[in-house]
Amino acid sequence: MADYPALHMAIDGERVSGGGRRTLAVVNPATGDTLGELPLADAADLDRALDAAQRGFRRWRDSTPQERAAVLSGAARLMAERADELARVASLEQGKPFAEARIECMMNVGLFNFYAGECQRLYGRTLVRPVGFRSTVTYEPVGPVAAFSPWNFPLGNPGRKLGAPIAAGCSVIMKSAEETPASALGVLQCLYDAGLPTDVAQAVFGVPDEVSRHLLGSPIIRKLSFTGSTAIGKHLAKLAADDCKRTTMELGGHGPVLVFDDVDVDKVLETVVPQKYRNAGQVCVSPTRYMIQDGVFDRFLQGFVERAKAVKVGDGLADGTQMGPMANPRRPDAMERLIGDAVGHGATLHTGGQRIGNRGFFYAPSVLSDVPVESQIMNEEPFGPVAILNRFGAEEAMVEEANRLPYGLAAYAWTADAHRQRRMGRALEAGMVGINTAMIGGADSPFGGVKWSGHGAEDGPEGVQACLVTKAVHEG
């Protein structure tokens, strides 16, 4: 296809493709058409990447903070210049509206600029000791990182996976999702063009289980950074544990939204409905279980359904599209299963609940209410354009339901009561809590979860710290 880049892996400075390797078709989720053929790594490719990562680490750990900052801010500048093209490719291979992809690109710009500053502020400390003695605490890069990123934020996830190790002085081998390779390669290219040595960051693709077993089986890799489902995260954490590798795990969620009856219903809906259908609900911090107090339930439900019906679904590159297709055929299948099961358990389906058209992976914005707690969708991350609206009375019952699941990524509460706002900030078991807002991230703010949603954080100073190890040196 003319306007889709040729696909390759980036191993030790070479663009690797062909050579009898297995390939995988990359598909446009809006049409089902093939965009390109992606080469998949074999064991020799991965070994070559590991050797280069070792070399790249030895070089980059001794770079000055100013060199790292220059690369990160240079890449940020290039990403801003290339934002339209990067967003177009991301929309083409993942399906999301162009405007959303462009915002994602600009978030990377913000993150790289933040890390450019942060890597110059990695201070240690000197301990108080008797005369003649000295003890210092310093932070050193952990070593080569294996980073696996998913398809839902084709630009943002690779930005996170690359930015933190590079800021910390590590090398990184990234395997981003095979569904969205060109976006990840576009981000990596900005780093190369800004002067990053090619052995410091590499991109491989492959059969995920083969790649992760190979890389995590190597003593060269000292850290795993994974974003994806809890099931795969647990499996990878076990592989990493065999070699005591450091881990950052950003896993699934099942975001509770507590709506109290003191809110301005229309104002809340203006925020939470677009938030629900952003990226067709394929967002780890997506709001999923809405707990709505009696006093506003009927109005909230009616307003939600009206707005859901009005969401304009279409090709991400078409003007006016508010929601694109789902990213791959597994997602509409999952929607059918989860919504069918909920209705089977007695839930009411108010809108959606079906695929749209017979091309691509479109699924209608859906709203369920009165969903029994035994339904699969009340327990399994939906990861799609479906809202679950349930009626509640007391605050205690809402908090109990919010914390019922083993997930703890994002939680939201809407209330005008200042005391309750503070109570919610403490009571909700999540790594990120939004009170009267859907905005729960930022370049300077840690992004991560608790419980089955993982551990460690990306972004913020914490993102760089996660790629550093602590060393104490005692001199007598």
Ligand code: NAD
């Ligand atoms: P999946 O769990 O198979 O894959 C998720 C990601 O992990 C993909 O990028 C995939 O390439 C990668 N992956 C899978 N197996 C791997 C392995 N053995 N080693 C290394 N990487 C591996 O699921 P999926 O069908 O792509 O997505 C389904 C579920 O994943 C969703 O329902 C959602 O719960 C979760 N998910 C979460 C996020 C997130 O941001 N936390 C993103 C995408 C998907």
